[in-house]
Amino acid sequence: MSESTICNFGNIQERDMDMMFLECLLTDDGFLRLFLRKAEITGISVEVLNVALSETDPEYGESDITALLSVDGKKHALLIEDKINAPAMPEQCDRYSKRAKKAMDKGEYEKFHVFIVCPKAYYKANEEAKKYANFITYEDCIEYFSKKTDTLSKIRCAQLNQAKAKGPGSTWEKNEKAMAFFEKYRTYMATHGYDLDLRNKKDSNGWWPHYGTSFGNAYIYHKVSDGVVDLTFPNGANDVSTLKLAAIWLNAHGVPNIQALQTGKAAALRIKVPVLDQHKPFEEADMDDVEACFKAVQELSNLATAVGQISGFVKTK
Incomplete structure (x- = not known):
């Protein structure tokens, strides 16, 4: 019996895939070694x-x-996020690492490895998915099981292919309240004299307002529900120690509220700000809190501009 006719899973869900991966990790040494x-x-x-x-x-x-x-x-420990086509939540990858570090500090394990398992099309379409240190695609799993001739492996291939056929889906979920909040957020920025390069589309939720900077590919995220503003340097994780030295210097020279940290594969200079509730009308927010958020974004934007201008004096052969 061929894989294509062996079974039909109907409206397959991520929980179905979670159960399959759990069983495979426990019973199939070859499948485990994909992760190793x-x-x-x-x-x-x-x-x-x-x-x-x-x-x-x-x-x-x-x-x-x-x-x-x-x-x-x-x-x-292997900590695995499984996605068929559901939208990624803000900072989902970062929270995996934080959970793992907390468990490791409690002595539950000595090392951890964070993964995402998803269809290749989802990985290509989703920026949050690319932040995971390790990834395995459904196609990788299909390639592994298709080399085996037992009936169970054919069932695994059928399940993976039917899940993959659902398509990459949307990378975000429309939320009317969040969209209304973001439009008022945008208006506040425009009417209060802030010189910022806000890049979110007008029809987006704006969960994380995204700002461009004049320093290379560095950008700013205002992570509204987390209460932080990050000046992010893509692929900077390997140089986070250098950024920490910069934060120490900034702390000693008039910017006491800034810290440096790794965020997935990136590194960031972070300022903590008040949390704003995007599920409530913008008018209900404390305007002092809103002002504090925009001041932090402006401060990091100005910092990026200054660094860019200074680096322009550096001549390389």
């Missing part, structure tokens, strides 16, 4: 100790799949 190779985990002795669905931290939210491994006697 991707994360460059090496060891003579590898054992799966436990696989759990929907482990939740009250501060940092939920991991779809958490696999606890013993690798040469040391505990490793």
Whole structure:
């Protein structure tokens, strides 16, 4: 019986895929090794100790799949976000790392590796998906199972293909309240003298207002519901130590509220600001809080401009 006719899963959901991946991690050593190779985990002795669905931290939210491994006697955790075509939530990747670090500090494991598993089309279309340190596509899984001849592997291929056929979906969910909030947010910026390059489209939710800067490819995110403004340097994670030195200098020279940190594959200079509730009318927000947010965005925008101007004096051969 061919894979295409062996079964029909109907309206397949991510929970169905979570269950399949849980079973595969527990029972199929070859499937597990897809993850080990991707994360460059090496060891003579590898054992799966436990696989759990929907482990939740009250501060940092939920991991779809958490696999606890013993690798040469040391505990490793695989934290896996599974997507068919659902929109990514703001800072979803970053929260995975925060959950893992918190668990590691509590002694639950010694190392962790964060993954996203999704169709290739979803990965290409979704910027949040690209922030994960490791990714495995549904197509990678299909390639693995298609080389096997047993009936269960054919069922796995059918399930993966039917999930993949749903398409990449939308990368965001329309929210009328958030859209109305964002339009008033935009109007406030325009009428209060801020010189900022706001790049969100007018018909977007504006969960994270996105600002361009005049310093290369650096950009600013106002993460409204998290209460932070980040001047982000793409692919800067490897140089975050340098950025931390810059933050120390800024702290000592009139910018005491700034810190440097890694955000996925990027690095950022961050200012904490009041949280604004985008599910409520903009008029109900405390205008002092709104002003504090825009001042932080302007401060980081000015900083990016100054750094860009200074770097223009540097001559390279």
